[in-house]
Amino acid sequence: MAKMTIAEALRQAIREEMQRDERVFCLGEDIGIPGGFGGAFTVTLGLSEEFGHERILDTPISEAAIAGIAIGAAIAGMRPIADVQYGDFLFNMMDQLANEAAKLRYMSGGTLSVPLVMRAPVGATARGAQHAQSLEAFFTHVPGLKVVCPATAYDAKGLLKSAVRDDNPVLVFEHKLLYGSKGARTEKGTLSIVGDVPEDDYTVPIGKGVIRREGKDVTIVANLLMLYRALSAAETLAQQGIEAEVIDPRTLLPLDEELIFNSIKKTGRLVIVEEDNLTNGWGAEVAARMADKAFFWLDAPIKRVAAPDVPPPFAPVLERNYVPNEEKIIQAVLSIV
Amino acid sequence: MKEKEMNLTQDQAQTESAYPSLPKEKLLWMYRTMVLIRRFEETANDLYMQGRIPSTLHLYIGQEAVAVGISAAIRREDYVMSTHRPHGHALAKGVSAKAIMAELFGKASGACKGKGGSMHVGDIAVNMPPAIAIVGGNVPIAAGLALAAKMQRKDFVSVCYFGDGAANEGDWHEAVNCAAIWNLPLLLVCENNLYAASTPFNKAFKIDYVAQRSEAYGIPGTSIDGNDVMEVFRTAYEAVARARRGDGPTLIECLTYRQCGHSRSDPRTYRSKEEEEFWKAKDPILRFKNYLLTKKDIDEKELSALDVSVEEEIKEAVEFAEASPEPDPAEVYTDVLKE
Numbered sequence: 001m002a003k004m005t006i007a008e009a010l011r012q013a014i015r016e017e018m019q020r021d022e023r024v025f026c027l028g029e030d031i032g033i034p035g036g037f038g039g040a041f042t043v044t045l046g047l048s049e050e051f052g053h054e055r056i057l058d059t060p061i062s063e064a065a066i067a068g069i070a071i072g073a074a075i076a077g078m079r080p081i082a083d084v085q086y087g088d089f090l091f092n093m094m095d096q097l098a099n100e101a102a103k104l105r106y107m108s109g110g111t112l113s114v115p116l117v118m119r120a121p122v123g124a125t126a127r128g129a130q131h132a133q134s135l136e137a138f139f140t141h142v143p144g145l146k147v148v149c150p151a152t153a154y155d156a157k158g159l160l161k162s163a164v165r166d167d168n169p170v171l172v173f174e175h176k177l178l179y180g181s182k183g184a185r186t187e188k189g190t191l192s193i194v195g196d197v198p199e200d201d202y203t204v205p206i207g208k209g210v211i212r213r214e215g216k217d218v219t220i221v222a223n224l225l226m227l228y229r230a231l232s233a234a235e236t237l238a239q240q241g242i243e244a245e246v247i248d249p250r251t252l253l254p255l256d257e258e259l260i261f262n263s264i265k266k267t268g269r270l271v272i273v274e275e276d277n278l279t280n281g282w283g284a285e286v287a288a289r290m291a292d293k294a295f296f297w298l299d300a301p302i303k304r305v306a307a308p309d310v311p312p313p314f315a316p317v318l319e320r321n322y323v324p325n326e327e328k329i330i331q332a333v334l335s336i337v
Numbered sequence: 338m339k340e341k342e343m344n345l346t347q348d349q350a351q352t353e354s355a356y357p358s359l360p361k362e363k364l365l366w367m368y369r370t371m372v373l374i375r376r377f378e379e380t381a382n383d384l385y386m387q388g389r390i391p392s393t394l395h396l397y398i399g400q401e402a403v404a405v406g407i408s409a410a411i412r413r414e415d416y417v418m419s420t421h422r423p424h425g426h427a428l429a430k431g432v433s434a435k436a437i438m439a440e441l442f443g444k445a446s447g448a449c450k451g452k453g454g455s456m457h458v459g460d461i462a463v464n465m466p467p468a469i470a471i472v473g474g475n476v477p478i479a480a481g482l483a484l485a486a487k488m489q490r491k492d493f494v495s496v497c498y499f500g501d502g503a504a505n506e507g508d509w510h511e512a513v514n515c516a517a518i519w520n521l522p523l524l525l526v527c528e529n530n531l532y533a534a535s536t537p538f539n540k541a542f543k544i545d546y547v548a549q550r551s552e553a554y555g556i557p558g559t560s561i562d563g564n565d566v567m568e569v570f571r572t573a574y575e576a577v578a579r580a581r582r583g584d585g586p587t588l589i590e591c592l593t594y595r596q597c598g599h600s601r602s603d604p605r606t607y608r609s610k611e612e613e614e615f616w617k618a619k620d621p622i623l624r625f626k627n628y629l630l631t632k633k634d635i636d637e638k639e640l641s642a643l644d645v646s647v648e649e650e651i652k653e654a655v656e657f658a659e660a661s662p663e664p665d666p667a668e669v670y671t672d673v674l675k676e
Contacts, residue, residue: 071477071478072481077489095508107453108459111460
């Protein structure tokens, strides 16, 4: 067991998968340049020295090519881990991901598969509207993709390994304030998410959420940074005698509906917290499914806490009002208990 | 029109150069495959007009020399990435006429089990993934297939077909640049048929030839007579050899002409009858037939026998497609993810 940040855990997952399987390689911008950063958030730092520049492949600033090349390589038997510096740049490769990666298997009548991993940092971090978005919902809408969002170091290693071994395209969303990146790439306002990470080979299954805190009064579903804000809100609520059960979905597509459903059976109440804009976020889908499935178990309306329907702002005071915080989560809970 | 400057009037035989002569068997395969594509497309068109197949159709009539010339220069293990106009590429790569026809009918026995359709024909068994109908979207994927060859230390190459219109897509530029800097074994085969849907080439390009763009990426490029199957073959042969040697990609611009409209609903009112006649006179099959009869030891009887065998193959394909069952409606749910 070792203490690791999420960035270190992701790096270790990549290292172990590359050692285990020679088909695994990384491609992206600034991931292996000597003297460089190891990707925007240090995840691949040192790996080019270890594995060489062919398997830690630096690309031009060409996001569509990164995604498309990963698709082609995957079809021909490789296991690419593609890297985008900021999740927002996924829009540059949207065609490749949504039209090609997600549909090639179906269009082939199930005769080929596209085993690629696409890693993308999300979250608002004082960079303004184009380096800040939480884009999970754009991809949970696309059949043929899987979407995961590890919020702990343990899950970061285990889910990334599962993603590499999955025969389908998997998007891995990572939060900038959870990486724990060190040195020049340290993020202001970062949480110190250092966790115990086994040194042996383990995986975290895609499609399985986890209960991070048990409670009987209300279920809170929250991913990535919002998980920590929800846990913090739960502690405050506990002081008022309200015990919140906090669920980390870990995978958004396919969603672990049973875990959320079973929790609602116990609590009768549901609050969903996401950093994405409110309208048509992944939380809307969770709400719709639970309104259908858990209708007779719910004692109150389902509440969503999300960013308002505006672009991510720059000024710290605006950004603080944009990203859901502990207070907003508490308000939502208090409105239904 | 620019085609007049393109030196397309020269006789086929005059362009024959240093390439070792092809065995008769291969020449006959090339002729037969060109006729197969032509007759497949004419038949598909008839079936469509009779309302017997759903969907739209993007016919390859007039461009047969490109798919056949390229395919004559590659192997089964080489990859092909095609476009929304893929029937000819697929037939030349070895996807069966039956499987393609059944796919056009939306049948369970189709090349993609009825889940692809006309614009996504392919068969991974012959290393042709489903064709990509997003213009330019196939180019990065083709580069990725070529990257796999390089990383796996294998000598297969990747062929990417695209139209002149695709060369104005961002994906094209990103992928060509990556293939260039990494010396990927990729053939960039531009089928410049003078129109991107209805938009003429000169409204979309400041330059005269797509191949001029190769220089900007530091790779070889050439514009050739795309209605001369032997010239296409010879050019592809050199590019394939170069790719297998590890010397990188080549841009081959095949100047050709789409004798039909862009798709089935296209009345072709944006171009003149004179232009269409000019290009019909350069029909790739007529020219190759003439070449075989006058320059090779092949007689009319041999070619007629091939024509007859093509008719049989097409007839069988249509019968197979019509007799095949439709997919089980429950099939809509399968083949999304690999378990």
